[in-house]
Amino acid sequence: MIAVQTKSLIKSYKTSHGYETMALNRLDMTVESGEFIGIMGPSGSGKTTLLNLIGTLDTSTSGNIVIDDQDITQLSRDELVKFRRDKLGFIFQDFNLLDNLTVQENIIFPLLISDSVKTSTTEKVRDIAKILAITDILEKYPYQVSGGQKQRTAVARAIVKGPSLILADEPSGNLDYNSARNLVGYLASINRIYRSTIIMVTHDPAMASYCDRVLFLKDGEIVSQLAKDPNRDDFYPRVMSMIMSLEGENSGLPASSI
């Protein structure tokens, strides 16, 4: 079953000098339900723009995006809000938590918005917290916890409603080596346990090596893709060499394997 499909997706921006910049150029892609997809590419290749368009946070210049058989480019603003609430979960590089609410309140907030709080909600939050190892910090505020814990809180918030699609924009961007390794492990577990479709934008080939498929973007187009290897240790070098061939030796990407 197809979870996400983009058809001839174009996003262009007008610069202050009047020039038009093409962020996405007739992009076609298909993501199967339950897939863990990685999107990689050099800076300015259109990775985050693509994620923002799929996440209904931005509007495309032309083309269509179909998620769960629904063309989101045809939805009104109110319908988009409802769509986001029911179908999507977001994980950002900057965590984007509400600082005035505790970790538990941050996780439970999306459920309160959608009026889907039941007596079992607290149990559900505790279960997710257990998987993400944040049970001890549930009563703490975001400023009292580490970056890795904040990001795991953001992951918990993203999955608590059981969305059909989780979008992660550079989730390890603000994390250290160990936290990044843990986080991607948790994302892979969530993908396995809940069968959630995950689209993750990353610069890190080691993070991407956990994905089922990695798409490579350049100048707003998908130039290549790699499917998962049964052995992750073999998949990582393939991702790395693809990045090298796209950007050259001085890509500035971390060479360490997680």
Add this chain to the structure above:
Amino acid sequence: MGYRHLVYKNLRHSLKKFMPFFLSCYLAVVIFAVYTTLLFNRSIDATGFSTVKLIIAICNIIIVIFSLIYVTYALQATLGLRKYEFGILNLMGLSDRKIRQSIRYEIICIGSIAIILGTISGITLSKVAFRALASALCISGATFMIDPKSILLSVALFMVMFLTIARFNARKITKTKPLDLINSQRTPEKVLYNPTLGFIGIVAPIILILMFLIKNINLSVLIICIPLVEFLFFRYGILYLANLISRKWANLNYRFLYVFSRLKFNIATNWKLMLISSILQTSILVFVGFAFSAFV
């Protein structure tokens, strides 16, 4: 734990961000209440000083216009600090209608407190203002009095004003893309720098003052020239001057560098308010000058 409880908790922790808005509302209500109490004082009519009342009435109109601009600006600055929060709420699926409701609810709560406290303070201060006015103009026979109509007018006018501002600004927030709301904290104001207009902006006020000193300029020319010159000065002139000074001094000392970079950013952000304030200030001064010369 419910949705309302969490929204209330979030608001309670954001009270610090509402302080500039509350103070602006409070000050506006205080000043208006002082003038309105004096305006509705019937005992001044009997003393033959009705011209004073006319001046107070005109001042009150100016205060209302000024308050509207000032409070709107303060609210925009406050909401600007919370755009990120609204972006997150919208991202999680909180509808535009609920965000608008929440903004309106917050503004009405804070506005109501400002109206109550401002009216009480205004009435108290108006007694002092009445004594000062009576003493300066040697008004005898008039007594200080509070007409309930003045309280009603202050409360009604500012409640309508806050509701209108709340409605307009809440709509503006919910028309913004969630991505722009979330990124608002990271996006600095665009600094528009034009050296030619900047130079004109600095020279124009000097020429205007010199012309005024050397030659008696026609009033209508002055009325056209002042806003134009003020616009050039605040929009381009100050930035040009700041750039000129910072180019020479900023690299010598980290304090200069920091102060001038902040100054440039603040000018770019606040030039509209500075321009409006200065035009209003000029209008009030011109009006008071005319009123004073007519009265004396």
